[in-house]
Amino acid sequence: MASQDPTTTKEKLLSVAIEVFVEKGYRDATLAEICRRAGANGAAVNYHFGSKETLYQEAWRCAFAASVQAHPQDGGVPGDSPATERLRGQIRALIKRIADDSSRDFFISQMELANPTGLLAEVMRSQLIPLREKTLALMRELLGPQASEQQVMFCEMSVISMCFHPMLMRRLHQKTPQVALPSALEDLDAFIEHVMQFSLAGIAAIKSGLPPCQDVNDRGACDADC
Amino acid sequence: MASQDPTTTKEKLLSVAIEVFVEKGYRDATLAEICRRAGANGAAVNYHFGSKETLYQEAWRCAFAASVQAHPQDGGVPGDSPATERLRGQIRALIKRIADDSSRDFFISQMELANPTGLLAEVMRSQLIPLREKTLALMRELLGPQASEQQVMFCEMSVISMCFHPMLMRRLHQKTPQVALPSALEDLDAFIEHVMQFSLAGIAAIKSGLPPCQDVNDRGACDADC
Amino acid sequence: MASQDPTTTKEKLLSVAIEVFVEKGYRDATLAEICRRAGANGAAVNYHFGSKETLYQEAWRCAFAASVQAHPQDGGVPGDSPATERLRGQIRALIKRIADDSSRDFFISQMELANPTGLLAEVMRSQLIPLREKTLALMRELLGPQASEQQVMFCEMSVISMCFHPMLMRRLHQKTPQVALPSALEDLDAFIEHVMQFSLAGIAAIKSGLPPCQDVNDRGACDADC
Amino acid sequence: MASQDPTTTKEKLLSVAIEVFVEKGYRDATLAEICRRAGANGAAVNYHFGSKETLYQEAWRCAFAASVQAHPQDGGVPGDSPATERLRGQIRALIKRIADDSSRDFFISQMELANPTGLLAEVMRSQLIPLREKTLALMRELLGPQASEQQVMFCEMSVISMCFHPMLMRRLHQKTPQVALPSALEDLDAFIEHVMQFSLAGIAAIKSGLPPCQDVNDRGACDADC
DNA sequence: AATGAATGAGCCTTCATTCAT
DNA sequence: GATGAATGAAGGCTCATTCAT
Secondary structure (H helix, E strand, C coil), X not given: CHHHCCCCHHHHHHHHHHHHHHHHHHHHCCHHHHHHHCCXXXXXXXXXXXXXXXXXXXXXXXHHHHHHHHCCCCCCCCCCCCHHHHHHHHHHHHXXXXXXXXXXXXXXXXXXXXXXXXXXXXXXXXXXXXXXXXHHHHHHHHHCCCCCHHHHHHHHHHHHHHHHHHHHHHHHHHHCCCCCCCCCCCCHHHHHHHHXXXXXHHHHHHHHCCCCCCCHHHCHHHHHHC | CCCCCCCCHHHHHHHHHHHHHHHHXXXXXXXXXXXXXXXXXXXXXXXXXXXXXXXXXXXXXXXXXXXXXXXXXXXXXXXXXXXXXXXXXXXXXXXXXXXXXXXHHHHHHHHHHHCCCCCCHHHXXXXXXXXXXXXXXXXXXXXXXXXXXXXXXXXXXXXXXXXXXXXXXXXXXXXXXXXXXXXXXXXXXXXXXHHHHHHHHHHHHHHHCCCCCCCHHHCHHHHHHC | CCCCCCCCHHHXXXXXXXXXXXXXXXXXXXXXXXXXXXXXXXXXXXXXXXXHHXXXXXXXXXXXXXXXXXXXXXXXXXXXXXXXXXXXXXXXXXXXXXXXXXXXXXXHHHHHHHCCCXXXXXXXXXXXXXHHHHHHHHHHHHHCCCCCHHHHHHHXXXXXXXXXXXXXXXXXXXXCCCCCCCCCCCCHHHHHXXXXXHHHHHHHHHHHCCCCCXXXXXXXXXXXXX | CCCCXXXXXXXXXXXHHHHHHHHHHHHHCCHHHHHHHCCCCCCHHHHHHCCHHHHHHHHXXXXXXXXXXXXXCCCCCCCCCCHHHHHHHHHHHHHHHHHCCCCHHHHHHHHHHHCXXXXXXXXXXXXXXXXXXXXXXXXXXXXXXXXXXXXXXXXXXXXXXXHHHHHHHHHHHHHCCCCCCCCCCCCHHHHHHHHHHHHHHHHHHHHHCCCCCCCHHHCHHHHHHC
């Protein structure tokens, strides 16, 4: 595991920087603290990275790479598996990735989304677009050719949101319980199963093109057939 | 005469502060700019509010109150309407509220969630809990008494997330298109309908307790009956 | 005399800044020292002037205005006096101005010429051009209408140079004797008389259009007639 | 083979240092840039020269030697030529030397005069004194034994100034046109001739001991005879 | 009630210099 | 002989806060 710890000063700085940026955000993080925690001189960041901005970009890039490597997007599901199975893989991978304590890129991303510094715009776009393309493709496969482009994007957005937002809340609740409300997300596997079930039903409903049953209490007849 | 506009210096400061906090976040907003934009003296904030922190809290509280007043949680749906109708009301209200350009509280909240200052923790909790309780109650009603507490929370979380996250992305894409990816959210009514359809299907699936159909492509028989 | 000493902090800062900029130049002058000497807080300059650059510009402008006011370009000679008398006035004014210990603008100008920061370019141009125009006009008057534009500029340049450069050396010799060689410039009035005599002879020679006598030792015949 | 170009790291550093010191002055030049431009390691200067100060001194010494070698003070005029001819030689040599783009010592000298670092004081003195002695001797020869020591120094100073100052302006105008005013110094030979004519007339006037003609417009009678 | 002046702590950055290799 | 890493001192600037009026 610990086969290549941050041994050089530069690696240590990067590693510490990720921590601090996650904890405090770009603006509140100070180079002084990063250097101090890394046991380096106060000018070390500027020597190795040139500026705080560069360090920030480098930090996210590094965290993102580690995060995706630890949790590949397909969730370990072979590419020739059924679509629903591959969806499960993606959902599981996304949730696990965010849940992973060492997935710092996600939190930097969240800060960046909420209060963009502009420094990560290009880097994030270039890295995230490919991931999104894959999910969109899978969504189209699930919805079938009759689905409109808008329907595909809406469904993708819904599924991603059901993974993202709750996990953000969970993480916040762990970090600062006074801010986020509890969400019963201790049982991650149960949550993954829920998202899966909810998503498939939603996708099926969109695909069926039927207007939603006006009252779910009336769906007994339908359920019986499933 | 002009009693509704912020006429007093203090009101003007509060109004400007909301704008600036939304634009730049707590850390990047400066009292100097707020005072300048408000046409007030550089010491005005500290005179009227005592500190930047207090101003921040007041700003969110003020923005939140205005936002909820403009978009009541029930979406205008009477309390004796069917549950699905009331769900539609809540979803529409939430989405509309976030979409509303003058709903600044939401964006402050987002920043606070992504990068908490800790200053809004208590204020936000106390204001948000009642709203959430209502949604949870509605969700329980939809799921029926057999549903577990966990299922209720999961479903509530899923529905809220499907509203929240996409709208955040939309707003970000409007503000800084280079950061957020496009999401086809121009047609808000279509999106509301989508969330409604997706949610009801998901809730129904959870309620039915059935394992999700393994392959949505096999649901043809069921769909025909719905 | 001391009717309006720098009483406000801003005036004191400006006054001290001129001193320090003259002593050390733009780059070696530090805001810390300026503030310290002015008995002000370390952030005072940025409060009153916004930046070191602005202070620098303001300092030169202020010094130049004081300098020209103390030594008007015409040297006190009425505009209807003979041209040679007005030339004497300008030469005396220029030399006296530079010699004046309180004429700090000149030394800032010298530094700026030798190693331009670019910050004073526009300010200096706009202030110096009018002065130069006057001298050029006088020179044309002395040289007569037959003189070419080039001859006018050359003569003006020569006269100005004979005033400027030696005075720079003198000031340097006073400040740091080890750098500049001695130039017998203690007797300022004698020097002014020398420049006057030298200039008039030069101008007359140029005006006469004659080739310079090949050997001054042969000029006896000519001198006798003058 | 390539023995004349700076081949060793040390020579290259020296060569680059001259360039950079000329461009930016002592303070604004950085060792980092010098090393970078020389393709050397960031610690190379301190390794080869011990300090920035030493490098500066070496740089000027080197530039000065090259400059004087390229433009000997006598301007190629034999020592047994008439005094006026030798003066022409010195004037031409000085002006040509300053005009020469590769004469970097002059510009370092100018910076040093305008804003002395003190580092070149001794070096410059020792190198410049011999040159000045020669010019003073020539001046005494031209003025004759009756001239006072002061008159000799004044005349020498005037002639030197008429060469120095305009050429500084010219160079500055070439480098940063926005700072220095134009001076019609494109035609260098014409300028040399002007200085020669102006100088000889001035020297003759001083020598003649006559008070300058009060009004050059009255000199018609004299001019006719010259 | 409100303001202009002033403050001090802290931040990012630069750069000549040093040191171990 | 030469280098890459590292250092520490210092500088300009920002900004919330305070104070006298």
